[in-house]
Amino acid sequence: MTTETVTSPTGSTHPLSPNGALIKDIAITPVAFHDMPLLNSVGIHEPFALRTIVEIITESGTYGLGESYGDLPHLERMQRAAANIKGLEVHNTNTIYKAVVDSLATDNSTGGDGMSGMVTGTSTADKVFSPFEVACLDIQGKLAGVPVSDLLGGRVRDTVQYSAYLFYKWGGHPSEPDDEYGPALDPAGLVKQAHRIIDEYGFKAIKLKGGVFPPAQEVEAIKALRTEFPDLPLRLDPNAAWTVETSKWVAKELDGFVEYLEDPAPEIEGMAAVAKEASMPLATNMAIVSFSHLPPAIAQNAVQVVLSDHHFWGGLRKSQSLAAICATWGMRLSMHSNSHLGISLAAMTHLASATPNLDYACDTHWPWKRRDEDVVVEGALKWKDGGVVVPTAPGLGVELDRARLAKLHQQYLNCGLRKRDDTTYMRKFQPDFSSKIPKW
Numbered sequence: 001m002t003t004e005t006v007t008s009p010t011g012s013t014h015p016l017s018p019n020g021a022l023i024k025d026i027a028i029t030p031v032a033f034h035d036m037p038l039l040n041s042v043g044i045h046e047p048f049a050l051r052t053i054v055e056i057i058t059e060s061g062t063y064g065l066g067e068s069y070g071d072l073p074h075l076e077r078m079q080r081a082a083a084n085i086k087g088l089e090v091h092n093t094n095t096i097y098k099a100v101v102d103s104l105a106t107d108n109s110t111g112g113d114g115m116s117g118m119v120t121g122t123s124t125a126d127k128v129f130s131p132f133e134v135a136c137l138d139i140q141g142k143l144a145g146v147p148v149s150d151l152l153g154g155r156v157r158d159t160v161q162y163s164a165y166l167f168y169k170w171g172g173h174p175s176e177p178d179d180e181y182g183p184a185l186d187p188a189g190l191v192k193q194a195h196r197i198i199d200e201y202g203f204k205a206i207k208l209k210g211g212v213f214p215p216a217q218e219v220e221a222i223k224a225l226r227t228e229f230p231d232l233p234l235r236l237d238p239n240a241a242w243t244v245e246t247s248k249w250v251a252k253e254l255d256g257f258v259e260y261l262e263d264p265a266p267e268i269e270g271m272a273a274v275a276k277e278a279s280m281p282l283a284t285n286m287a288i289v290s291f292s293h294l295p296p297a298i299a300q301n302a303v304q305v306v307l308s309d310h311h312f313w314g315g316l317r318k319s320q321s322l323a324a325i326c327a328t329w330g331m332r333l334s335m336h337s338n339s340h341l342g343i344s345l346a347a348m349t350h351l352a353s354a355t356p357n358l359d360y361a362c363d364t365h366w367p368w369k370r371r372d373e374d375v376v377v378e379g380a381l382k383w384k385d386g387g388v389v390v391p392t393a394p395g396l397g398v399e400l401d402r403a404r405l406a407k408l409h410q411q412y413l414n415c416g417l418r419k420r421d422d423t424t425y426m427r428k429f430q431p432d433f434s435s436k437i438p439k440w
């Protein structure tokens, strides 16, 4: 039997699967949506967050969606990858991965992906591949008439829980009036913010983004949240703003207060030193961000909870490989987020629904975006009791709203931002601001 082949634009030849759904076209559209002045260890969110929307269209006219970071270097890598995967077959994501790797062969640069120094060292190919994989799975699901969760092994939960992701924040961007949340710069402000978010979404776990104020103040904030929400599990994430010694002190102070402490100190070795004394599990989306970090981290028992994120772990299926490794080595799994839109939320929800050991409430920045700003048709994703109901329509279960997409693309063109840079934005207002970590 002869195997039919297809040749990509760069000349590489790949086998064509018999039930082929060839990629005819790929649209890559950068978008910008309003963001609030959220504080973190490296600065403050700018007035707009950037994302890239990937739309793959097959010869037969089926389209699939993916979403990723919006920073220019990453956008350009996705454009190069897109040129290399046109003509390939949506079921053959292994071949598509190879074509992505090939497209990056002459590019030695890393970074420039919109995580503002919060997550470093991840595999560039995994990040570029991720939105294409998600779009292919969307199409595979549509062609087979099943939701993406079925392609990932089937859902084990009908609703995926998310956490109330609290941020210290200014009332509004300087020179603008206060936004709907107003300021949160002390425990009382955070408690008020938590009430507002929890009243609206019903979240059953709380995460506080720390690394903004001296640790004693953030410990005080967690204790205030504990008093106000005695039944909700709490987490604190300073993004490695503390030394090992400071982290040990915080761990002692928060003994019995948090379900996990996220990235207290930098690097695997720092986390391992803290883990030796901390009573609570340590979690990370900074020390372990690619498969090569797992062996040394496991050997040192540096981390007890890994925050997965399909945007940098190479898509949904590779995130499930991560889940299997975590299960094997007795580590638990949670989910990290950055500012994102509805395609990402749909993908995160399908993944978490079909990954049995992803059983912590996942992170999402969802409450921080304007409700009317998205690229998907409104109403496909339903919030219920702190979670998102897993869509059961074929594919991701979200459809592109082309008018909304055009609006957010125009916003991208107008806003002038081409990369996320929380530090430079902060220095406009506090010229001596230091983003150095650890800080305390």
Ligand SMILES: O=C([O-])[C@@H](O)[C@@H](O)[C@H](O)[C@@H](O)C(=O)[O-]
Binding pocket: 038, 039, 040, 115, 116, 118, 119, 209, 237, 239, 285, 336, 337, 338, 339, 363
């Ligand atoms: O949005 C932010 O400011 C967060 O700090 C984000 O950049 C982090 O990557 C993330 O949410 C985290 O858990 O570290």
Ligand SMILES: [Mg+2]
Binding pocket: 237, 239, 262, 263, 284, 285, 286, 336
């Ligand atoms: Mg984190």
